[in-house]
Amino acid sequence: xxxxxxxxxxDCAEGRAANLPCNHSTISGNEYVYWYRQIHSQGPQYIIHxxxxxxTNEMASLIITEDRKSSTLxxxxxxxxxxxxxxxxxxxxxxxxxxxxxxxxxxxxxP
Amino acid sequence: DAEITQSPRHKITETxxxxxxxCHQTWNHNNMFWYRQDLGHGLRLIHxxxxxxxxxxxxxxxxxxxxxxxxxxxxxxLESAASSQTSVYFCASSxxxxxxxxxxxxxxxxTVV
Numbered sequence: 001x002x003x004x005x006x007x008x009x010x011d012c013a014e015g016r017a018a019n020l021p022c023n024h025s026t027i028s029g030n031e032y033v034y035w036y037r038q039i040h041s042q043g044p045q046y047i048i049h050x051x052x053x054x055x056t057n058e059m060a061s062l063i064i065t066e067d068r069k070s071s072t073l074x075x076x077x078x079x080x081x082x083x084x085x086x087x088x089x090x091x092x093x094x095x096x097x098x099x100x101x102x103x104x105x106x107x108x109x110x111p
Numbered sequence: 112d113a114e115i116t117q118s119p120r121h122k123i124t125e126t127x128x129x130x131x132x133x134c135h136q137t138w139n140h141n142n143m144f145w146y147r148q149d150l151g152h153g154l155r156l157i158h159x160x161x162x163x164x165x166x167x168x169x170x171x172x173x174x175x176x177x178x179x180x181x182x183x184x185x186x187x188x189l190e191s192a193a194s195s196q197t198s199v200y201f202c203a204s205s206x207x208x209x210x211x212x213x214x215x216x217x218x219x220x221x222t223v224v
Contacts, residue, residue: 041218042215042217042218043203043215043216043217043218044201044203044213044215045215046212046213046214087153087154099144099154099156099213100156101146101153101154101155103151103153104153
């Protein structure tokens, strides 16, 4: 169920902002955008989610375009521990967490 | 602290054998999920459950079964293990139908020889 498109890999310098893009041109009006990440060999970890407005929490910021066809996850000050695969997922809220993961973006933070 | 645990963490089995992977969560979450992860495919949903006695098929359910006899556990059974089922398996749970966050276990690496 490939509803999102992400670049397969990205690099970011330590201490700089990491901007991870996601295209979801077929998103429906009630579908949220979720971001998870998976650090090597561990289970995925929730980062943030949003519907229309930009969102920020202690981990990251989520910027959603006005037409909602794309979004960007921003890690404001990337550290080596942020090296992981980042998954962008769209789904309606009532499906009880049937998250369908794509192949994500492999982010490498470089010292 | 509440948590979700999977066992075993690693298992090697032979083709044709029945294998059961355990998943136990102590959050009292209604929803539980099983995923498998293979190189080049990301995570794919196998089965899921919204509560006791409820089970549903995901996108790659052939050859797998689950049962939900209590809130805490969702064991995943491979009826007759095949080499194509060599993978890393993740269990997850979430609190309700509109929950936004799923919590994942640490995974079970299964090798079928």
